[in-house]
Amino acid sequence: MNRDAALYALGVGVCLSDAVDGVELKYVYHENGQGSIKVLPTFATLLVLRSGASGYNLPGLEYDPRLLLHGQQYIELYKPLPSSCHIHNIVSLAGLHDKGKAAILEIETKSYEKESGDLLCMNRTTVFLRGAGGFSKSSKPFSYTNYPMNQNPAVKIPESKPFSVFEDRTQPSQALLYRLSGDYNPLHSDPMVAKVAGFSQPILHGLCTLGFAVRAIIKCICRGDPDLIKSVAGRFLLHVYPGETLVTEMWLEGSRVIYRTKVKERKRTVLSGYVGLRGLTSSL
Numbered sequence: 001m002n003r004d005a006a007l008y009a010l011g012v013g014v015c016l017s018d019a020v021d022g023v024e025l026k027y028v029y030h031e032n033g034q035g036s037i038k039v040l041p042t043f044a045t046l047l048v049l050r051s052g053a054s055g056y057n058l059p060g061l062e063y064d065p066r067l068l069l070h071g072q073q074y075i076e077l078y079k080p081l082p083s084s085c086h087i088h089n090i091v092s093l094a095g096l097h098d099k100g101k102a103a104i105l106e107i108e109t110k111s112y113e114k115e116s117g118d119l120l121c122m123n124r125t126t127v128f129l130r131g132a133g134g135f136s137k138s139s140k141p142f143s144y145t146n147y148p149m150n151q152n153p154a155v156k157i158p159e160s161k162p163f164s165v166f167e168d169r170t171q172p173s174q175a176l177l178y179r180l181s182g183d184y185n186p187l188h189s190d191p192m193v194a195k196v197a198g199f200s201q202p203i204l205h206g207l208c209t210l211g212f213a214v215r216a217i218i219k220c221i222c223r224g225d226p227d228l229i230k231s232v233a234g235r236f237l238l239h240v241y242p243g244e245t246l247v248t249e250m251w252l253e254g255s256r257v258i259y260r261t262k263v264k265e266r267k268r269t270v271l272s273g274y275v276g277l278r279g280l281t282s283s284l
């Protein structure tokens, strides 16, 4: 897993503009005799891929996998992720909604460390299935959720000036590097597949964009300490093309950071959400 964690870190832009970055080198290299590298909290999103399932199969729900988009991600972290362990996942249905033009499916995955039996993290993945809605009566569209409203990633962005802003340029090859962490969906690598899905070229994985945004928060708000991250919520609002520049704006609201990520070249918001922090004691 050490190698997986380092490969993931490179995929979400660690040391992209500075190969000896003082706060990020620890994610890819263990200096000073450290036994292992530090694992980024958003590495938790990859643990979901270890469930072994290749699709979302729900009897009666038909959809075209080529039109599937990642809609939202919610993560709870219960302890820092170890750099090496075996994972046992428990997967359940957290939500299903008929939006007419689309169906929204929410899958919850709890990841346990096999050796200790400890619950490491929970991921709630929302997928937006374009063209798969309309399976219930339009007078009362079906909607089921099994989690509290305060875990909804949709946020209201403050009107005040952001507390901090961080800019990072993704590489044209970013998705090709990120996919090596295990999400091999051809939407991110194959121009023909991307065209069928409605894009002019392959798009970046939503979880890659989220990884860039959370790294920005760790740098600017957590003073480089990834263990301060308790939860992460993000809603993917628009696709990102590899090579575009991500600008993440951050606002502090108590123990939460509200954030918004824009693509600089197109001046469009692509992601927004919040990050829950633990133990942020000193004033910033």
Ligand SMILES: CCCCCCCCCCCCC/C=C/C(=O)SCCNC(=O)CCNC(=O)[C@H](O)C(C)(C)COP(=O)(O)OP(=O)(O)OC[C@H]1O[C@@H](n2cnc3c(N)ncnc32)[C@H](O)[C@@H]1OP(=O)(O)O
Residues within 6 Å of the ligand: 048, 049, 051, 053, 055, 056, 057, 068, 069, 070, 071, 072, 091, 099, 104, 107, 109, 125, 126, 127, 128, 185, 203, 204, 205, 206, 207, 235, 236, 237, 238, 239, 240
């Ligand atoms: C057995 C299971 C094992 C578990 C396995 C888990 C595997 C985990 C891997 C998951 C990987 C998934 C594949 C990854 C793919 C990608 O990474 S795709 C790239 C990232 N995503 C994107 O680029 C999407 C960007 N967003 C958009 O393009 C748009 O927001 C949209 C999703 C197309 C929606 O836009 P639009 O059609 O204009 O919607 P609206 O008309 O505004 O809203 C309609 C209703 O839908 C709600 N909604 C809108 N956006 C979202 C969203 N992002 N997430 C959730 N819900 C959304 C919106 O609120 C509306 O609802 P109502 O208000 O009730 O009407």
